Amino acid sequence: MKINWPLMDNNIIKDDMDVLIDFLKETPRLTQSEQVAAFEEEWSKWLGVKYSVFVNSGASANFITMHTLRASGIVGKVIVPTLTWISDIASVLSAGFDPIFVDINPKTLGMDTNQIITKLDEQIRVVFLTHVQGFNAISNWTLLGILNEKNVTLIEDCCESYGATFNGYKIGTFGLISNFSFYYAHHMSTIEGGMICTDNQGIYNIVRMLRSHGMSREARPDADIRIDLEEMYRDSLTPDFIFGYPSFNFRNTEIGAVIGRNQLKRLDENNAKRIHNFDTFLNCIDSSKYRTDFVVEGNCNYAFPLILKEPDVAFRERLEITMRDADVEFRRGSSGGGNQLRQPYLSNINWNPKDYPNVEHIHFFGYYIGNYPILTDDRIMELCKFLNSVE
Numbered sequence: 001m002k003i004n005w006p007l008m009d010n011n012i013i014k015d016d017m018d019v020l021i022d023f024l025k026e027t028p029r030l031t032q033s034e035q036v037a038a039f040e041e042e043w044s045k046w047l048g049v050k051y052s053v054f055v056n057s058g059a060s061a062n063f064i065t066m067h068t069l070r071a072s073g074i075v076g077k078v079i080v081p082t083l084t085w086i087s088d089i090a091s092v093l094s095a096g097f098d099p100i101f102v103d104i105n106p107k108t109l110g111m112d113t114n115q116i117i118t119k120l121d122e123q124i125r126v127v128f129l130t131h132v133q134g135f136n137a138i139s140n141w142t143l144l145g146i147l148n149e150k151n152v153t154l155i156e157d158c159c160e161s162y163g164a165t166f167n168g169y170k171i172g173t174f175g176l177i178s179n180f181s182f183y184y185a186h187h188m189s190t191i192e193g194g195m196i197c198t199d200n201q202g203i204y205n206i207v208r209m210l211r212s213h214g215m216s217r218e219a220r221p222d223a224d225i226r227i228d229l230e231e232m233y234r235d236s237l238t239p240d241f242i243f244g245y246p247s248f249n250f251r252n253t254e255i256g257a258v259i260g261r262n263q264l265k266r267l268d269e270n271n272a273k274r275i276h277n278f279d280t281f282l283n284c285i286d287s288s289k290y291r292t293d294f295v296v297e298g299n300c301n302y303a304f305p306l307i308l309k310e311p312d313v314a315f316r317e318r319l320e321i322t323m324r325d326a327d328v329e330f331r332r333g334s335s336g337g338g339n340q341l342r343q344p345y346l347s348n349i350n351w352n353p354k355d356y357p358n359v360e361h362i363h364f365f366g367y368y369i370g371n372y373p374i375l376t377d378d379r380i381m382e383l384c385k386f387l388n389s390v391e
């Protein structure tokens, strides 16, 4: 029996291509320009922040964010999740911070709030939270209050969860900086792409510089950093080429922005559909075999979490074979392949699996499968019936 269920479907549609083709017929210049600026402004309005910077990927957004903190003078340790994407950890390492890992809360797949609070000490300067696969990872106001009190900076990775809310406010508006990805598998797509958002003008100007080789002229003309650098190097450098930070080129193009602007128009409608699909999935999937006890308040998932209730290796093997045979695409380990501590790039870190039981379960017995707007209730029920039939 074939179910034919790709991880993502129809995320860039014909209408996006029609709009793009019209644009291409008229516009010879395709490097970052007016469309990028317009997309940034519209995205800021949608999210409810002052500033947004469009870049070429979510990973670039992570990288620039951590290097911006470093450029702002922050030194120390960063609390990170075990369940996240590699770039969330690689960016921390490359900016010279030490990552401190915490286990996840199985009901939100985000970092366990109590563990974050327990691990806070004077060396921890940043908490880099990931909202995993449409779940909101901020479980209460207590954490936000404590971080504020201790002057610890909160950064949000919303690459997998935009549209999700905490207490009615969009995630991505709580941290000093938030990151988004427009890779094809996510809530919307600009082919490749990412966004960095903030309300802080100083941060915004550093992010703009880091996006483009660290050049001071990328900061706004009235930015202190630009004025100071131009003044300081007045006799030795032309203002066109002052490289304030050692960076790279992370810019996106007008093509991505045109697609992004068109996609943004239907994001809320698509997300409402995803939320409905998710409810249908949770209602139909067998809770004696799979976990259904998630915190769903404010969720906006582009994926269905398929997490075995019990750590049953034989059942897992049968499930994988059955899904493969039926062309149900899946990813084991959920976000980023599961527990990052198991990855070779972190092999120099000593850790004990007993300290991370929740992410370990997801790593070995958790999957995600696709949730996209074109799905119907009948199709979701068919999928659940199929998954429930695995013995």
Ligand SMILES: Cc1ncc(COP(=O)(O)O)c(C=O)c1O
Pocket: 057, 058, 059, 060, 062, 084, 085, 087, 088, 130, 157, 159, 160, 181, 182, 183, 193, 194, 335, 336
């Ligand atoms: C949580 C998270 N952060 C960052 C990224 C990187 O985004 P991109 O693939 O656009 O580089 C991803 C990728 O899927 C992700 O899931």
